[in-house]
Amino acid sequence: MNSKLLAAIAIAACVPLAAAAKGNAEAGKTKAETCKACHGEGGAKPIMNEYPILAGQHQDYIAAALTQYKSGKRKNATMNGFAAALKPDDIQDLAAFFASQPSPLKNKY
Amino acid sequence: MKKAAIAFSLSLVSGLALAQAPDAASKGDPVAGRLKATAICSGCHGVPGIRAAFPEVYNVPKLGGQNEGYLLSALKSYKAGDRFNQTMRAQASNLSDKEMADIAAYYAQGSAQTASK
Numbered sequence: 001m002n003s004k005l006l007a008a009i010a011i012a013a014c015v016p017l018a019a020a021a022k023g024n025a026e027a028g029k030t031k032a033e034t035c036k037a038c039h040g041e042g043g044a045k046p047i048m049n050e051y052p053i054l055a056g057q058h059q060d061y062i063a064a065a066l067t068q069y070k071s072g073k074r075k076n077a078t079m080n081g082f083a084a085a086l087k088p089d090d091i092q093d094l095a096a097f098f099a100s101q102p103s104p105l106k107n108k109y
Numbered sequence: 110m111k112k113a114a115i116a117f118s119l120s121l122v123s124g125l126a127l128a129q130a131p132d133a134a135s136k137g138d139p140v141a142g143r144l145k146a147t148a149i150c151s152g153c154h155g156v157p158g159i160r161a162a163f164p165e166v167y168n169v170p171k172l173g174g175q176n177e178g179y180l181l182s183a184l185k186s187y188k189a190g191d192r193f194n195q196t197m198r199a200q201a202s203n204l205s206d207k208e209m210a211d212i213a214a215y216y217a218q219g220s221a222q223t224a225s226k
Contacts, residue, residue, distance in 0.1 A: 049178030058168035060160075067165075068193075075191040106174035106220040109157045 023059065028097025031090055034082065035098075042101035056103020063095035137177065137214030145208055146215050149200055155220070161194060177217035184209040 032043070035054070039046050043054030054062060068074035069083035070091070086094070146154075153159045153169050160166050172180065186192040187201035188209075201209070 046176060046179075049176045050182050051176065052179040052183075053175055057171055060167035061170045064161075064165050064167040073193055075186070104174055105171045107155055107171050109155055109159070109168075109171065 023063070023092035023094075023096030025093070025096040025100045028093035028095070031094055032097050035094070038078075043098045044101060044104055053104055054098040055101035056105045057099060059095045059099035062098050063091050066091040066094065137181070137210035137212075139211070139214040139218045142208075142211030142213070142215030145204075146212050150212065150216075153196070154216075161196070172216040173220040175216060177213045180213035180216055181209055184213065 035043060038048070038051055039054050043057075046053060065074065066083050066086060067088075069076065069079040070086060072080060083091075150172070154172050159169050161169055183192065184201045184204065185206075187194065187197040188204065190198070192198075204212070
């Protein structure tokens with residue numbers, strides 16, 4: 001009984017991880033045209049030092065950031081505006097695209 | 110006359126450069142930042158597979174090579190409460206402006222994995 005319950009919990013715990021892996025980088029590329037103006041080609045070369053490099057950043061972190069901008073939990077006038085228009089699928093696609101780009105970030109984790 | 114004008118404008122330019130130099134230097138000290146970062150950031154950032162656990166689960170962001178200005182504004186936002194994450198809020202609240210600038214300078218410079226290995 002207890003082991004079945006544990007197994008069920010273990011399986012349930014894996015679901016968010018599987019969900020995090022979704023996102024279509026190809027679709028994200030098209031949707032990222034807007035982002036390019038500030039974050040640069042592939043999110044690798046922002047036009048201002050105050051803007052983050054997105055290329056090669058963790059996919060699930062980018063998705064979490066966009067989700068927080070959309071909900072207003074993370075505050076930034078520009079990003080709140082852009083993220084408000086994104087659907088959950090758009091967020092996953094954008095995150096997949098930026099995470100897959102050649103990155104100037106210097107560490108793997 | 111023309112030469113004098115050129116010399117004058119050159120001195121203006123170099124004067125400006127000199128005036129800006131100390132400013133740029135006081136932006137953040139990566140050496141001091143490394144000490145701070147090793148003590149308080151490296152337990153999560155730069156470690157394989159470390160995830161933020163609450164309220165959402167995601168990999169903590171890569172910091173090495175990130176833009177200095179962005180890193181500084183991120184720390185300030187956490188301290189101010191414009192960005193919400195309990196761990197980062199707690200850490201940033203204990204940092205002075207100078208310490209935040211130093212840490213930003215350190216991570217902007219290179220890899221977050223230099224800390225302990």
